[in-house]
Amino acid sequence: MTTKQLMKGCEAIAEAALRGGCRYFFGYPITPQNDIPEYMSARLPEIGGVFLQAESEIAASNMVYGAAGAGARVMTSSSSPGISLKQEGISTIAGAELPCVIVNxxxxxPGIGGIQASQGDYFQSVKGGGHGDYKLIVFGPDSVQEAIDIVYGAFDIADKYRTPVMILADGLIGQMMEPVTMPEFKSDEEIKVEKPWAATGWHEGCGRPRAIINSLYIEDEALEALHERLQARYRIIEQNEVRYEYYNIEDAEVILIAYGTISRVCRSAIDELAEEGIKVGMVRPITLWPFPSQAVLDAVAQPSVKKALAVEISAGQMVEDARLAVNGLKEVAFLGYPGSKIATVEEIIAKVKALREE
Amino acid sequence: MLERDIFAGFGGQGVLLMGQLLAQAALFEGHNVAWLPSYGPEMRGGTANCSVTISDKPVASPIIEHPTSLIAMNAPSLDKFEQAIIPQGKLFINSSIISRKTTRDDLDAFYIPCTEIAVELGQPKVANIAMLGAYVAATKCVSEESIIDALQHKLGERKKHLIPVNREALRKGAEAAGMVMK
Structure with missing residues (x-):
């Protein structure tokens, strides 16, 4: 008998967050992520944490701001329209250099849209979302296990860089059940990170200046200094945190570029094409920002590769980063649909065959 | 081994549970699995369904376009997915409430009177388990014992007393499919 347990994506994400040190959760209901707050509402009180359903999404994200400013490991989750409503708070959190984890x-x-899986929030997640020059570290897991592993480590990364981390999943990852291995709870020592900047209560003679949590830098020099810090940090993140997976790229004629759920449809297509003797590989970005530009370029630049094909559940968003990475060296074609329509294995196979014959 | 099955019916018929029990049983037997539910407004009144993939290799796409088996608990589900089943695939029809036969002649079709079986056992709630019994007996993709283990896992200690009637339902369903449980 296996030691793996069958878990639904949303519940697995919630449990992994707790095991990774999350002790505060603020959110507001929306499908298809409701299993996360539901799970948190039951589990957080059991481990001495706080779950609170806020009166709105923006209130929830401001509560995250408050808890993060006080040095807590805190998370919020939502689905697309709800994430839009949280953006004021997210920009503020980034501006105040606070760590937190956000699950989308x-x-x-657009708008209220539908409730089926989509990848239409790529631009929002990696190019800003809220106003101002800031970045989120964004992960796009392709399985329940990978979502667990990413969320489990996300609080460490957020604390390390004092930056919000976003898990960009989709309705399928959230609702699917897969066998998973859940990591152990991190010990109090492991999750206790020195945060001298946190507003944890100041008193005369406590040996440090008052901690001020703010995103208002009214003096030009102060704002410039913030941006210097942020940009320097983003360059380090770009060096350290890029993650991706290569699948069958050796001698491939066509390289697929896909993340999250749709990358699994691509994997099925690649396996079927291999049975026909057609060699197709895939670069699967795991971090969407920082984007694995070099890995994409290296895969596509191989002499065997004729063309690349980005596949998404969107009208074409990540494909722009893929094209920037390839920089015109070879064609990067696109297959995908906006809304919630998911390209089928047959469609991907047909598109690959058409590209080979062009 | 590769089973790609769609379980479909009305919300409330236990189709999501059937899929979960199968996925759990297959996991107990060491296979790779994925369980993917339909979700949304279609659950209220229309068809609810879930896709279960069981494989010896890691599951690539969990989305099933062409099932190896369709378990149709109501007529709209049969109408919706009948043509998508692979040639030589299996089709399980809940004949208690679906009056028509399959229009395809390239399938193994099983007509299971799920409601009657369950009512006979004095527990109308086990209609889905009777159907699962037929499915498991015909496909042999997991053992009866693994399904019982999965049920035990799902029901917990407090509802352990429901295991015998469920076991009986599995066997009656298997008999209705013309099979004896291994």
Missing amino acids: VMRGG
């Missing part, structure tokens, strides 16, 4: 279980947009 994407559904179709």
